Amino acid sequence: MRRIILLIIGVFVLNACAHKKGKSESDIRIGENLQSNRYGTIYFSKQPDDKDWAKLKEQGFETIINLREPSEHDEKNERKLIVKSGMTYVNIPFPKKMKLDNNYVSKVTKEVMKNKDKGKILIHCSSGNRVGIWVGAHFYKDHGFSKKESINTAKAHGLNKPEAINKLKKYFENN
Numbered sequence: 001m002r003r004i005i006l007l008i009i010g011v012f013v014l015n016a017c018a019h020k021k022g023k024s025e026s027d028i029r030i031g032e033n034l035q036s037n038r039y040g041t042i043y044f045s046k047q048p049d050d051k052d053w054a055k056l057k058e059q060g061f062e063t064i065i066n067l068r069e070p071s072e073h074d075e076k077n078e079r080k081l082i083v084k085s086g087m088t089y090v091n092i093p094f095p096k097k098m099k100l101d102n103n104y105v106s107k108v109t110k111e112v113m114k115n116k117d118k119g120k121i122l123i124h125c126s127s128g129n130r131v132g133i134w135v136g137a138h139f140y141k142d143h144g145f146s147k148k149e150s151i152n153t154a155k156a157h158g159l160n161k162p163e164a165i166n167k168l169k170k171y172f173e174n175n
Contacts, residue, residue: 026156030122031055037157042112042121044135044157046128047073050081057085062119065111067130069093088115094130098167102175105137132159136168137175147172 026037031052036045047068048056056064064082066089068075075091082089090111095104108123115121125131136154139145145153147169154168 024153024156030059030061036122039135039157041116041119042123044128044131045122045124046158047124047126048122050077053078053081053085053087056122057087060120061087061122063088063090063111063115063121065090065092065108065121065123067092067094067108067123067125067134072126088118090115094125094134098130098133098164100133100137100167100171102141105134105141108134109138109142127161128158129161129164132157133164133168133171135159137171140172141175 024037024039028036028038028043030036030043030045031048032055034045034048034052036043038044043061053064064087066075066078068091070076070091070093079089079091092104092108092111095101112121112123123131123134132154135157136150136159139153140147140150150172151159151165151168155165159165159168
């Protein structure tokens with residue numbers, strides 16, 4: 001009985017980490033001409049332009065996860081354009097002062113997992129650094145990457161500002 005339970009748990013864990021499959025690529029052009037990075041079918045970028053949304057839908061994107069505060073930009077217009085294009089829009093504002101914790105990492109991961117089978121996912125912020133912080137924290141927390149591996153993965157997916165790198169290191173210290 002114990003083996004059956006462990007087997008069932010193992011199947012759930014493998015399924016939960018299904019987004020781990022696939023390869024990582026950098027400097028991929030999506031939308032009209034938006035630079036992005038990807039891991040499997042999950043893409044990471046800075047803020048897309050309004051003209052990108054319809055093109056992203058044509059390219060197979062089904063979910064857009066925005067890590068920006070609504071007060072940073074015209075969030076209502078972004079939501080409207082994305083929904084009008086036929087995609088799912090999710091806004092999960094990054095914590096104030098970039099104080100990342102496990103609850104936030106899990107919240108974004110949960111949305112990715114909920115939408116991963118629908119099509120491509122784009123996670124964005126203004127410059128790509130908050131996305132990079134989340135990527136590093138996610139691989140550290142959920143995939144057992146070392147701190148160094150997590151930072152390198154985060155850098156490969158948008159993390160490039162020293163202050164943002166320090167925020168990711170602070171996350172490691174606190175979690």
